[in-house]
Amino acid sequence: xxxxxxxxxxxxxxxxxxxxxxxxxxxxxxxxxxxxxxxxxxxxxxxxxxxxxxxxxxxxxxxxxxxxxxxxxxxxxxxxxxxxxxxxxxxxxxxxxxxxxxxxxxxxxxxxxxx
Amino acid sequence: xxxxxxxxxxxxxxxxxxxxxxxxxxxxxxxxxxxxxxxxxxxxxxxxxxxxxxxxxxxxxxxxxxxxxxxxxxxxxxxxxxxxxxxxxxxxxxxxxxxxxxxxxxxxxxxxxx
Numbered sequence: 452x453x454x455x456x457x458x459x460x461x462x463x464x465x466x467x468x469x470x471x472x473x474x475x476x477x478x479x480x481x482x483x484x485x486x487x488x489x490x491x492x493x494x495x496x497x498x499x500x501x502x503x504x505x506x507x508x509x510x511x512x513x514x515x516x517x518x519x520x521x522x523x524x525x526x527x528x529x530x531x532x533x534x535x536x537x538x539x540x541x542x543x544x545x546x547x548x549x550x551x552x553x554x555x556x557x558x559x560x561x562x563x564x565x566x
Numbered sequence: 567x568x569x570x571x572x573x574x575x576x577x578x579x580x581x582x583x584x585x586x587x588x589x590x591x592x593x594x595x596x597x598x599x600x601x602x603x604x605x606x607x608x609x610x611x612x613x614x615x616x617x618x619x620x621x622x623x624x625x626x627x628x629x630x631x632x633x634x635x636x637x638x639x640x641x642x643x644x645x646x647x648x649x650x651x652x653x654x655x656x657x658x659x660x661x662x663x664x665x666x667x668x669x670x671x672x673x674x675x676x677x678x679x680x
Contacts, residue, residue, distance in 0.1 A: 482666045486670075492672060493657060493670040493671055493672040494611075496669075501666070539609075552599055553666065554616060560609050
């Protein structure tokens with residue numbers, strides 16, 4: 452089982468460049484989300500989606516866009532990268548059933564450096 | 567607003583010692599869920615346990631145990647007879663009922679030395 456797949460694993464950008472972090476899951480999960488992890492800050496929710504065509508903002512959405520055209524994919528776009536977006540990004544998915552609430556399956560993470 | 571506080575930033579123990587990781591949460595919701603996730607040095611995040619707000623029974627799984635006390639808004643995690651493989655960052659998290667938006671604490675880095 453592939454689970455949640457993120458690409459790329461590492462990326463270096465210059466300030467102002469744009470890029471897309473890809474996330475795909477093969478578990479038919481309705482819920483997908485993006486978190487960023489910074490030293491001493493834990494994980495913070497950027498954007499999330501409860502199903503295809505539905506997205507919403509999390510705690511730190513500024514500078515990021517998302518879309519959810521299919522159940523499987525949830526890309527995260529940085530339109531104009533800033534050094535403050537240097538972080539490790541995690542994509543996660545879950546099936547929001549009664550017995551599985553909050554049980555997120557995470558990708559391996561994408562380490563982004565903005566110079 | 568929901569908040570999770572893990573006051574211990576780093577803990578270092580010697581193998582076979584018992585260690586408790588503290589977690590204090592804040593929420594106004596009556597229905598919520600609490601979690602612990604583990605992030606080993608390899609970087610992936612792994613779900614360990616979920617507890618709902620109506621179930622204050624303690625849970626034991628092998629060397630791991632969890633103590634949920636609503637009176638003190640705490641959900642502490644104890645590792646008995648720690649092992650080097652327990653070295654990781656541990657995150658406590660909270661979710662309100664009906665949501666899938668996890669709020670994480672800042673994590674506690676546990677180092678178990680041989």
